[in-house]
Amino acid sequence: xQNNDDGGGCYWVLSGIVWVLSFxxxxxxxxxxxxxxLGVSLGWIPAAIAATVVAFVWPLIVLVAGLIALWLFKx
Numbered sequence: 001x002q003n004n005d006d007g008g009g010c011y012w013v014l015s016g017i018v019w020v021l022s023f024x025x026x027x028x029x030x031x032x033x034x035x036x037x038l039g040v041s042l043g044w045i046p047a048a049i050a051a052t053v054v055a056f057v058w059p060l061i062v063l064v065a066g067l068i069a070l071w072l073f074k075x
Contacts, residue, residue, distance in 0.1 A: 018054060
């Protein structure tokens with residue numbers, strides 16, 4: 001049996017994990033900024049949009065954070 005997995009599955013699994021964690025963080029932020037009623041009832045909409053953006057570009061975020069860490073620790 002052939003295994004044609006080129007590693008794309010790993011991207012989508014990690015993307016899902018990043019989405020869930022960032023959605024929770026953004027939603028908690030919305031609740032803390034706009035109060036319980038407005039944050040819980042409508043805060044999930046911008047949280048879902050922001051989490052989707054972050055989940056698609058997480059490799060770029062990791063790369064930039066790694067380069068910044070490398071630059072900071074090299075000095």
